[in-house]
Amino acid sequence: MPGPAALVPHADPRLPREWLAHETISLIVPVVRRTDDLTAIHDSFAAAVSTVTRRYEFVFVFDGGFGPPPDALLARSREDCRIRILSFAHAFGETAALQAGIAASRGTILLTVPPYFQVQPQGVRQLLDALRDGAEVAVARRSPRRDGWFNRLQSSAFHVLVRGVSGGCFHDMGCGLRVLRREVAESLQLYGDLHRFIPLLALREGYRVAEIPLAQHPADARPRVYQPGIYVRRLLDIMTVFFLAKFTEKPLRFFGLLGSTLLGTGGLITLALLLQRLEGIGIANRPLLLLGVLLLSLGIQLLGLGLVGEIIVYLRAPHRRGYRVRETT
């Protein structure tokens, strides 16, 4: 997979604000667990965005697990029609909150904003500049980082794993500040916990993605230790992305390879035991027999699963296209 596309300077570099004249920016804030003062978030990002345009709106999405939106924010939204608040009735997670925010927003440019300070809000301008210069997605990267070795260690371990299984060279997918053109956001199919991989998924769809280094906010430097379950989920996410990248169109290439390896090994073991039996050596009390039989049956099961996957992919084929046209003559 190629890295973030090198940005081609725009043919006629317009003034910093002029290109935004016909665009509206929606700032989507998914509030799930960790938050800083949301009114402060609103203040600082509104200040940062209003240096480039006056056409913007905020969409706060409160996940069900978070509880009711804070009163200060509710009061603001009553006074300012550019603030809208959605609340989930149930805990659906950050990806669902983002999706709901995207669906409710009306802007042509979408800015996802973490509900806590990760980078300096002024960095929004640099992300928008990247969009002006031809990128379709621009994501922030916390650099230079201010936090301690533990945070950096777990972050870099995550990214090394992601790079290992699916290529791409993004350095900070945990950073929630991203700018997307609306059509990109709508064409990406996000579910589960895939929001973290937005730059990777967009790159895979052939969009131009830029990664912009922004200074980390001092408030983000606290050491973070998660529950063990969170780490397991991150690992599962990486496996999902790996499978999505390689085998969504060809499940049998994955299950088939795995299944036939197991089937072959099991077959060899049972064959060897059969030969021994024919020579008169008893096999009834051999644990190897159990292993061989187990592998045989596992192999058949995996192959069968792959075939069912292939049927599902085949049935879906008339509805999806495996390409995206960039331009025609």
Added chain:
Amino acid sequence: MERPCGDPSGPELSVVIPMYNEAANVAPLVRSICAALVGRVADFELLLVDDGSSDDTWANIRSVATPSRVRGIRLAQNVGQTAAMMAGFDHARGAVVCSLDGDLQNDPRDIPGVLEKLQEGYDVVCGWRQRRKDGLLLRRVPSWCANRLIAWLTGVPVRDNGCSLKAYRRDLLQHLALYADQHRFIPALAASMGARIAEVPVRHHARLFGKSKYGLSRTVKVLVDLITLKMITAFHARPFVGFCVTALVPLGLAASFGLAWLVALMQFGPAKANALVLPGAALLWVGTAFYILMLGLVAHVALHGERETTQGTRSVRELV
């Protein structure tokens, strides 16, 4: 898409050419196709599909493109030959669509002959490369084996599935949704939809510019894809039947192991007959058969759900 598919005012023939890093081949290819077709085909268009090339292919396509006759389509990223061909098919306006390799190894002078064959009442006409100019061990031998295997498995006796020079009727293409390297299996997939298929000998040239994007590494992939192909061509409409038939194999094995155990019981008596291996094997195969049946049910549910969604959209379309 500029115009809807199957435009009645469209040209007689659309030639679809997927290109990936073939910058040097663009201009000569367009020239030779035009030379071969002008005067023989009343009205034709060329669709050059740039499959996310990293070289100057798109710049060269733009420079040869004309509003009516030579059209270029640039894909956002490299998606492979099958998806690139689908992009071309989706944008083609002709009543007949002809696909061609982007590397000048097919000879455009063969197109009229292929079209003639199509007029005899076929839905797909495949080129059959004579005196191939590819490496023997890495290209021709694996290709020969693959073709024999495909013919044997699918019962469609096409001798050269890998030749890109093929002609199709549009109405067939509209039902052919290809994905993931299925371009090799077009004849078999088309035949499973009831298409009539013919083959005509065509010329083959050595590569002049650029280099081949094929290698031996795809052999395993082709083998796996063949299993899929067999399954979907034979059973896509009724997967449960397919899984039931497959389940007969482990069921038969279970029966024979069970029978063997009974024989052993009667011969040696319950005290001496081994109570682990034979009944265990019988149970294992019963379990496997049961598992396969259940998978068949899952496949059936998937098919059923899919049919409901497609029928939903279809009725909406009729309302409009």
